[in-house]
Amino acid sequence: MECLKVRELNIFRPATKSMPFDTSPTINFIASLFAPLRLSSHFDLDVASGIAIFIGGNSAVSALALRPLYGQLWHGWYNTPGCHAIVWELVRTLFQTSFSSEYSERLAVSIGISGRKGPKYIASRSGTVMPQTCYLADMLVHSNWRGKECDPAVVGVRGSPSPTKVTIVDFKKSIPTGNDTLRPRSSRNSSILIIPTATSIVACAFCASMEDWLAFTMILLGMVCSGIASFILSTGKITLGEQLKPARGVPPGDGMLLSDTHIVILRGNEEDVNAVTKGKLRLKLKGGDCTLLLCAFLVSLQVALQLVFMPFASLAGQLMFLLSLLMSGACNLYLSAKEDDIRSNALFTLLNTPEVKTYEARSRAxxxxxxxxxxxxxxxxxxxxxxxxxxxxxxxxxxxxxxxxxxxxxxxxxxxxxxxxxxxxxxxxxxxxxxxxxxxxxxxxxxxxxxxxxxxxxxx
Known part of the structure; x- marks a missing residue:
């Protein structure tokens, strides 16, 4: 009889005592999905979340080197991996004294804006032969630069597995050097940087909704430190070193840059051609060495704090942290792959927009x-x-x-x-x-x- 009474009570329980329907916001519902993960023993991202910041060092340096070419102050405000490589390059620039007395030239070499050796150059009028040239010449030969975005004109009827590209560059206007250097500008692939920035902001918001303030702080720290370093480099000025003025009566410096599959013809004044074959690029920052030291300190702080504290965050917070690194690392890798194309586009402005004609010759003849x-x-x-x-x-x-x-x-x-x-x-x-x-x-x-x-x- 007692069991029957209990059963009757369960059946005829008043409906007014049932649990009310949960009307929480959508973001709280999504956050609750990750709650079981905090107690799960099958997942352990503590080590991964700390080591992940050391992945993609070369692509991070390449992406940072593009900041002065874009000149956009909002670029780089996202949590990015590979900052240890950025610290190394900045510190090496500060303490390297044997290469050059000017930090601006060392900095340009360290982050890859300058430093590469160019191809052989032969001056047609004077007969001068330069076995090696400078970075601008290398960019002209090895980049995908086609001048005014025109496709090369195909010359010849015979097919060839390795056609030779011929680019004729006419310097109709003088190339400014020194403090008068035109600022190189490029807009290619700049919109892709919206993706990692938005991802880092969403990851911060998600961690805040779960009240994981440690993960929130570490992602925000990465955004701020990387953003300030990018801001400083974006305001830097790329200059082309002063060239010695040639003697009076010197003939034009016409000549050609030679590689296996590309011939670049340079036509113009001796001073303009020398700017391409001998000119050295510099990256000047406001504040000089002190500004460079500030960048190194901020990025070092980011690496150290994220390495120490990120493993103590919740599993969901670590996942959000890794997601922000994944998206920013992928964008850095993409920009690194497009680096030559972006730089060559900016180079066209630096050289004061010369006239260019490109051919694709089917044979070497x-x-x-x-x-x-x-x-x-x-x-x-x-x-x-x-x-x-x-x-x-x-x-x-x-x-x-x-x-x-x-x-x-x-x-x-x-x-x-x-x-x-x-x-x-x-x-x-x-x-x-x-x-x-x-x-x-x-x-x-x-x-x-x-x-x-x-x-x-x-x-x-």
């Missing part, structure tokens, strides 16, 4: 003809010297073809012409080779004359 026409047509430089530098082969067909090309350039013929007598001195196999060479030369010759009518005034 076509590339040699384009370079020879660009350097020898107006200057009257002997064409054979340029051709030997570009195609250093000595078969009889090429010797005959190059001699014919040099004669056409010397006479400034509007159309490439050759004598049938060239084939009489060669055997059948050499004649076939000569025919292919003549086709390549003819295609490149006609294309250059068509594209540069003002520079190729034909002799009548």
């Amino acid at each position: 076509s590339a040699a003809v384009l370079a020879c026409l660009a350097l020898c047509w107006e200057s009257r430089t002997p064409a054979k010297e340029i051709l030997q530098e570009l195609v250093p082969i000595k078969p009889r067909p090429w010797a005959a073809c190059s001699a014919c090309l040099a004669q056409n350039i010397q006479e400034q013929n509007g159309e490439f012409m050759y004598s049938p007598e060239l084939k009489e001195m060669l055997d059948e196999g050499e004649n076939n080779f000569l025919t292919d060479l003549i086709d390549d030369v003819h295609a490149a010759y006609d294309r250059y004359i068509k594209d540069h009518p003002d520079n190729t005034r034909m002799r009548r």
Whole structure:
């Protein structure tokens, strides 16, 4: 009877005593999903959350080096991994004295804005040969820079697995140097930095909703320290070192930068060409060494505090911390992959927007003809010297073809012409080779004359 009474009481319990419906906000509901994880013994991110800040050092330095090129003060305000590498580069800049007496030049080298050696340079008018050039020359040769965003014009009919790119750069306006250096500007891929910033803000808000103030503080610390360092570098000024003025009467510094798959023709005053081949970039910060020391201290503080305290946060807070690092590390890695493209876009401004024309030559012979026409047509430089530098082969067909090309350039013929007598001195196999060479030369010759009518005034 007692059991029956208990059962009856359970059945006829008044509905007014039931639990009311939970009307908590959505964010509290989502946070409650992570509550069991705090008690779970199957997950342990304590070590991972501390070590994760040491991942992606090279990409973090590359992303930081792009701040002066963007010039946007809001860039970099996110929690990022790899800060230990940034500290190392900044400290090395402060204490390295053997490289240069100026911190600005050392800083540019440390974060990768300068320092790389460029390719061989040959001056067509003076005959000067430089086995190595400076960073700007390297950027011109190895980046994907195409001038005014135009696709290269294809020259030649024969297919080639490794075509040669020919870029003709005309410095119509002088390149400012020293304190008058134009600030390089690039806007490429800058909007992607919104993603890690938004992720870090959301992670902070989520930790606050769960009242995990330790994780909240560590993420916010990363945002503030990285943001201040990025702000300081964004306000820095990239300058091109002063160049010695050439002597009066010095001919233009026309010449070519040579690599295996790219030939860059430089045409302009000696001073402007020297700025590309010999100029050194510097990154000047307001406050000098003291500002650099402040950046190093802030980033060191971020690394030390996150390494010590982050393992004591809750599991959900650690997950939010790792999520912010994951998104910012992915964006840093993407910017590192696009680094040359971004820098070359900024380089175009630094060089005072020269006029550029780009070709894709299907054969090395076509590339040699384009370079020879660009350097020898107006200057009257002997064409054979340029051709030997570009195609250093000595078969009889090429010797005959190059001699014919040099004669056409010397006479400034509007159309490439050759004598049938060239084939009489060669055997059948050499004649076939000569025919292919003549086709390549003819295609490149006609294309250059068509594209540069003002520079190729034909002799009548």
